[in-house]
Amino acid sequence: MAQDKIRSPGRSLSRSPGRSASRSPARRLDDTTEAQLERLYKPVFVMKPSSIKCSEGQTARFDLKVVGRPMPDTYWFHNGQQIINDYTHKIVIKEDGVQSLIIVPALPQDSGEWTVVAQNRAGRTTVTVNLSVDGK
Known part of the structure; x- marks a missing residue:
């Protein structure tokens, strides 16, 4: 039963029964090594803002969601x-x-080009939209 005692330096192999050793999104943070935490991911917009038109005095709103590591x-x-x-x-x-x-x-x-820049150590990503505000 030597396989039951296999250990990697600096890493605990505590896993829930039946769970594979592959990258599980449910893996607990304390089971993650420093090397895995250091993986960098360039920003990605998972929800991009859209160009909009509105009248003077109204509210203009740009929504976005960005992820990265x-x-x-x-x-x-x-x-x-x-x-x-x-x-x-x-x-x-x-x-x-x-x-x-x-x-x-x-x-x-406020009319014109609006750009949002998402940046981390892995890189930067930009999205540009337009706002058109009609005067009264």
């Missing part, structure tokens, strides 16, 4: 200028991972 940071740009949280631009992240850029009230000067 480590979890990517996101940055918004309007016509090349970085946007930060301020009194008209709100960046919200919900518990389910959906991020929203909310522009309220939308003004004609």
Whole structure:
């Protein structure tokens, strides 16, 4: 029964009965080695924002969801200028991972190209959409 005692350096082989040694998404974090934690994955948008049109004074909202390892940071740009949280631009992240850029009230000067950049150590990914705000 020598096989029952096989151990890898620095790693515990505690598994639930009947579970294969392959990559199980249900694997517990404490069963994961440092080398596995260091695997890097470039950001991927699993939900991309869409171009929108609205009238002046309405709310404009871009929704997205991005994944990667480590979890990517996101940055918004309007016509090349970085946007930060301020009194008209709100960046919200919900518990389910959906991020929203909310522009309220939308003004004609908000029209143009909006780009979201997702970046981590593994790389960066961008999505560009357009906002068209019709003046009153």
